[in-house]
Amino acid sequence: MTAPAQQNDTGRRGPARGIFLALIALCAVLGLIDVVNLALHWVHHHPYFSAEHIPNFYGFFGLAGCVFVAVISRWLRRTLMRDEDYYDDDVD
Numbered sequence: 076m077t078a079p080a081q082q083n084d085t086g087r088r089g090p091a092r093g094i095f096l097a098l099i100a101l102c103a104v105l106g107l108i109d110v111v112n113l114a115l116h117w118v119h120h121h122p123y124f125s126a127e128h129i130p131n132f133y134g135f136f137g138l139a140g141c142v143f144v145a146v147i148s149r150w151l152r153r154t155l156m157r158d159e160d161y162y163d164d165d166v167d
Contacts, residue, residue, distance in 0.1 A: 109134075 112118055113130055122128055129135070 109131060120127070126132055
């Protein structure tokens with residue numbers, strides 16, 4: 076038995092699921108191309124730094140950068156967040 080399809084506010088099913096599946100398929104195809112490139116050496120890279128010899132280095136580097144930005148933004152939110160009534164006038 077399958078779960079009912081999620082609907083938006085208008086009661087119709089939106090294109091979000093199709094877009095999500097298309098992005099997943101695109102990621103799978105690009106990952107497969109990267110693995111095949113590692114095996115067949117279609118594109119020969121000339122790494123400058125030793126870390127660039129690691130397969131898919133730039134993908135892992137980008138993921139680490141995104142995680143870093145997310146962690147720092149959570150810390151900044153806690154640090155800079157004000158009370159809900161911070162800008163209210165306390166003039167009585």
